[in-house]
Amino acid sequence: MSARTRVWPGIPYPLGATWDGKGVNFALFSAHAEKVELCLFDSSGQREIERLVLAENTDQIWHGYVPGLWPGALYGYRVSGPYEPQIGHRFNHHKLLLDPYAKQFYGSLHLRDEHCGYQVGHRDADLSFDTRDSARDMLKCVVVDTRYNWEGDRSPDGPWSRTLIYETHVRGFTIRHEGVPHHLRGTFAGLAHPEVIKYLQSLGITAIELMPVHAFVDDRFLTDRGLRNYWGYNTLCFFAPETRYLSGGDLVEFKTMVKRLHDAGIEVLLDVVYNHTAEGDQMGPTLSFKGIDNASYYRLLPHDRRHYINDTGCGNTLNLMHPRVLQMVMDSLRYWVNEMHVDGFRFDLAVTLGREEYGYDRAGGFFDAIRQDPAMSRVKVIAEPWDIGPGGYQLGSFPAGTTEWNDRFRDTVRRFWRGDDGMLSKLAPNLLASSDLFEHDCRRPWATVNYIASHDGFTLADLVSYNERHNEANGEQNRDGHPSNFSNNHGVEGLTTDPGIRQIRLRQRRNMLATVLLAQGTPMLLAGDEFGRSQQGNNNAYCQDNEINWLNWDNPTPDEREFLDFVRRLINLRRDHPVLRRPRFMHGLQASKTTGLRDVDWISPGGSTMSDYHWQEPKARCFGLLLAGDAGEHFTADGYPETDDALLIIFNAGPATTPFRMPSVRGAGHWRCLLDTTQPQLASGELLLDNGGEFQMESWAVTVFALVMTDTD
Template structure:
C-alpha cells in the first residue's frame, strides 16, 4: 500500500454533494456519518484487488466527512473504512476492518463473495453479534467506481405521457431478452439488448406507453439462494441506490443505460423504475456489514427503542427482510430523494414504482400521509413532475394503506386484482365489487381531488401467476424454488377451467383462451390506469410457479418461440385491438370519477348499470349474490371535464356475463339519442374481432363467460 501523503495531494474539499464527484480537476469525497470518529477512502488498482492508497478524509462539516483528491480520474476504484464505537447495545456497529460501499456510489466493479469475513462480528462466536471480527473484508467486496456523467442525449425532451393515456407494461430486463430472437446472444439480458429496435418496436406497436422495469439498482444474491443454485432474479435487495446492477450491463460504462433510455424515448415509451428504498441486504443484527451498517447503523436503520422494546441492538422489521431503512432521519431521507433526483436528472427516467411504499411514509407514530418522504416528493420540482406509484402495503402495523396516499400519487390496487379474478372465476356476490373496479375504485380514491388514474389496475404482476397460469392452475406449483412448495400465495382466485396444467382438451383450451380475453379486456377498458404483465399478451407461462423470484431460467424468461404460435399471436392481436379501443373512446379513460348522476348540462347520467332486459339496475339487483350478468353504459354526451363547452364523445356499452350459460341481453336506448345504432367492436367469444351493427332493443345472445363492447356515436 502506498503512503497517501507521497502519492496524492489532499485538500479540504466540500461536504456536498455526497459521494465521489469528479470535478475535472480531481475527485471530491463526502460521506455522512453522525457517530463515526474517522473515515478513510481506500483506493484500488483497476483489478480492484490491490489497495494503492488509504486517505483519511480531513474535514468534518455538519456530520459529513469530506476531502478533495486532485488528479483522480473517472474509473478510480475505491471503498470506505469507517472508524467508531462497536457498541451494538447502543446501536453502533463500526468496524474499520470491513471495507464498505459508498451509499452514493454511481457504479461498482466486481462481485460480492460471501464469507464470514463480511460480518462485523465473529460468526459462530458464543457472544454472537456482540463479538468483534478483525478480519479484512476487502478481498470479498466489490469496489465503488468514480464515474464521468457526461452523455450526449439525442432525445432531450421528456416523453411525459398523460396519466389518462398511460398503459403500464411491467417487465424484467433479463427475462424479456434472454431468448429474444432479435437480440444478439452477447447482448441478451442487458440494457443494450433491451434497447434494440427489434424489442422496442413491438412494445410500441402493442400500444403500451410506459415500461416498468423490475429493480435495476445494484442488488445482491443472498447465500440461502446461491447454496441451492438459485438467484435473486427479481432484484428486491438493493445495496446501491445510485448504481446500476452489473449483471444487466454489457460493459462497465453506465452510458449503456442512458442509451437504452434514449432509445425508449425515441420510440415514445416512458421508462419507469421499480425501486426498493425500504430495506437493504444487511439484514438484522446477525447480518453482514457491507455499507450502511458500518457507516452509521444508528442513523440509517430503524432500531428498537429502549423504553418499550429490547433496545437498539435489534432492528425494527416492517419489511420481513430483517431491517427497515429509517426515512425519519433527515440524512437518510436526503439519500433517497437525492437518488430519485439522480435517476430523473442524470438518467432521464420518467417515474418510479415504490416497493412496500407504506414504509417510506411511516414515521415513528405510524403511517403518515403528511410524513417527511411524501412531503419531500410533493414539493420537489423534479420528483413532483414524474410518475410516482406506490405499492401501498407492508407487513408492519397499519401496513395496508390502499387509497391513503396523498394527491399526486398513483397506487397499485390489489382490490382490483382480487375482485376481477373472483368475478370471472364465477364466485357469487362479486357484481358490486366488479362495478367498483370498472369505475376506478372511487370508494378508495375519489377524495382530495384525486383522479381516476390514481388507481393502477392490474390482474397479474411479477409476483404471482401469469395470466395463462391463472386460468390453467388451481394450485401453485413452486417445487423448483426448493421450499417444498411452501412459498408463494395459496389463495390466488385462480381456476384451471377443469384440468390442472397443460392439456390437449380443445374445449378446455377454448375456455381458457376466452377467460384470458375476458380478463384482459376488463383490465384495459376499466377506468383508471391499466398495468399489463409482459408476456400476458401472448400466453406466457411459468408452469404454475407463482413466486418465481429465484428462477433465472426458462421458468421466468419469455419464450419467444411459443409467443409466435398462432393462438398466441391471435391473443396479442386481441390485446392490440383492446388498447386501440381504450385510446379511441375517451369515455373509457375519463379524468373525472363517474357518479351515476344526471349531468347538469345534458340531463343524462354519465354511467348507468343495465340488467339483461335493458332496464336499469337497482339495489336489490346488486344485493343478489346471483347477479353475474350486467351492462355498463358510459354516455359520451356527458362532459368528461369541467370545460364550459364540452365536446360530445361516442358512448360505450360493456356487457359482462360470468354465467356458465348463454343469455340474451337487450341493447338499451342511448339517453336522448334513442335512434342511434350500436356497433359491436368486441366480443370475447370470438377469436377474431369484426364489427357488426345493431339497433336499440336488439336481443343479443351473450355467450357463456364472455364480455361485449358496443359503441354508438
C-alpha cells in the same frame, strides 16, 4: 506524499465521489464514526494501493479532496468507531464499505463469512467481532464522469389518462429474444435494441416499468441452493445500476436505453426499493450502511437497539425519519430523474416510506419531500400501498399526486371471472376507478393502477391453469408465495391437450384483460401476458433466473398469435375511445344533451337500470356498463372538448348464455359491436343490433357495443 495522494480539505457537498476535471471530492455522512479512511485500489480491484484519512468533518460529513484522481478510479471506505450492537453501533474497520452515493461498481459480490462484522458461528453471535479483511472479495466503487450527450432527448411526458404501463424485467424480457444479438441479451442495451422497441410500439404501451435496476445482492441462502435473487428487491446502493445489466460496464448504456425509448414515445419507470437494504438483520453482512452508521441509517427497536424494526419482512427498515437518510433517498431520486432522465418510480412497500414514530402518515416527511421537490413533482409516482408492519395495508390512503397499485381491483376481477357469488356490487366500483378509495384530495381516476397480474403472483396464463401454487423449485417446500390466488384451472391442473379446456382458458384470459383495459383508471400489463407466458404455476418466482421467468419468444402457436392480435385490438380500442379513460370520476349524475343518458349507468339483462334486487342477487353474473360519451365536461390535454360514442360493455361470468336487451335510447339507430371475447377476430361493425333489440350474451364473455345515432348512421 505525492501530489496525487495529498488529501486536501475538500467540501462536504455533494455527498459521494465527485470529479471536477482536476481531482475528486469525497464526502460521506456518519454521525457516530470516529475515523473515516478512503481506500484506493489498482485497476484489478484486488490490491489496495493507498489508504487516506478523511480528516475533515463538517456537520457530520467526513470529506476530502484528492487532486489528480480521474474517473475509473476504484475506491471504498473503512470506518472506525464503537462496536456495541446493544446500543446500535456496528463499526468494524476490517470491513471494506461501499459508498452509499456510488454511481457504479466494479466486480461481483458473492457473500462470504468475511463480509459479516461478527464471527459467523461464534457462541456470542453478532456480539462477537470479526477481524478478517473483507476487501479482496468486495465490490469496489468507481469514480465516474456523468457527462452524456442528451441532445434531442425529450420525455414523452404522457398524460396519465393515456398511460398504459408494461411491467417487465430487464434480463428476463430479452434473454431469449432471437432478434437481439446474443451479447446484448439480458441487458439495458438489449432492451434498447430496435427489434424490442418495435415490438413495444406495436403493442401500444406508453410506459415500461422496470423491476429493480439499482445494484442488488444475491442472498446467501439462495446462492447456497444454486439460486439467485432474480427480482432484485435486495438493494445494495440507490445510485448505481446493477452491473449484470450492463453489457459493456458503462453508465452510458442505461442512458442510451432511456434516450431510445423516449424517441419511440415510451416512458421509463423504475421499481425502486427504499424501504430496506441488502444488509438484512443483525445476522446479515456489513457491506455499507451498517458499517458506516448503523444507528442512523436503520430503524432500531427503541428498547433493544441490537435488533431492527422489520416492517418490510426483509430484516431491516431504512430510517427515513433521519434527515440525512431522507436526503440520500431524495438525492437518489433526483439523480435518476435529472442525470438518467427516467420518467417516474414505483415505490416498493411504500407504506414503510410513510412511517413516522407513531405509524403510517400520508402527510409524513417522505411524501412532503416528494411533493415539494422540483424534479419529483413532474414525474409519475406510484405506490405499492402496503407493508407487513402494524396498520400496513393502506390502499387509497396516499396523498395527492400519487397513484397506487390496486390489489382490490385484481382480486375482485379474478373472483368475478372465477364465478364467485355476490360479485356484481363488488366489481362495479372497481370498473369506475374505485372512487370510494381514491377520490379524496381532488385525486383523479388514474390514481388507481388496475392490473390482473404482476411479477408477484401467477401470470395471466397460470391464473387460468392452476388452482394451487407450485413453488417447489424455490426450495422452501412450497410454503412460500401467497396461498390465495382466486384462480381456476377449469378442470385440469397445469398444461392440457383438451381442446375444450384450452379454449375456455383463452377466453377467460381475454375476459380478464378486457376488464382491465375497459375499466377507468390506469391499466398495467405484465410482460408476456399478451402471449401466454407461464411460470409453471410458480407464484413467487423471485429466485428463478431461468426459463421459469424468462419470456419465450419462440414460435408462438396460432392460438397465441390470435391472442396477441386481440390484445392489440383491445389496447387500440382504449386508445381510440376517450370515454374509457375519463379524467374525472363518474357518478351517474351528468346527462348527455344528445341522448339523455347519464354519464354512467348500470344495465340489467332486461335492458333497464339495475335495481337493488339485481345488485343483491348473489347468483347474478351478467350486467352492462353504459358510458355516455358526450355527458359531462371532458377536455383533452390541449383544452379541446373530448366527446365519444356511448359505449355499452356487457360482462357475463355465468356458465349459460343470457338474453340481454339493448337499452332503448332516443335518437339512436343501432348498436355496433366493437369487440367480443368469444369471437376475437370479429371485425368492428360486423355485428349490428337494433336500438332496444335483444342480444344473446354468450357465457364467460365481454362484449363492447357503440351507439350509432340516426343522423350519423
